[in-house]
């Protein structure tokens with residue numbers, strides 16, 4: 001049996017987290033080490049390792065997550081301006097290998113990213 005990912009443990013309530021939103025397909029939690037006044041992780045319950053592992057069969061889930069980004073931003077009162085970020089792979093800064101979308105807001109962001 002495969003070991004659970006950190007985020008599966010959070011989904012299964014084995015590790016505590018501040019839950020902002022949840023439905024059958026995804027959960028949104030506060031990041032434990034926020035990089036902005038608002039920093040949420042939107043996580044599909046299906047433990048896809050990384051963004052580039054998305055399959056054709058996952059396209060409805062991907063669309064669902066896109067809509068939920070906006071809903072979570074609205075819940076957090078950052079609809080007007082926010083940044084979304086997905087780290088895909090170690091070189092890109094991914095540390096938890098269970099796909100998640102960072103939703104950041106509440107401050108000004110610069111470009112290019114570091």
Ligand code: AMP
Nearest residue numbers: 017030031032033087093094095096097
């Ligand atoms: P990434 O580097 O894209 O894989 O992002 C992983 C994110 O998970 C980081 O921003 C961490 O701060 C966050 N994180 C790690 N452990 C927890 C936890 N127990 N609860 C909430 N967020 C976490």
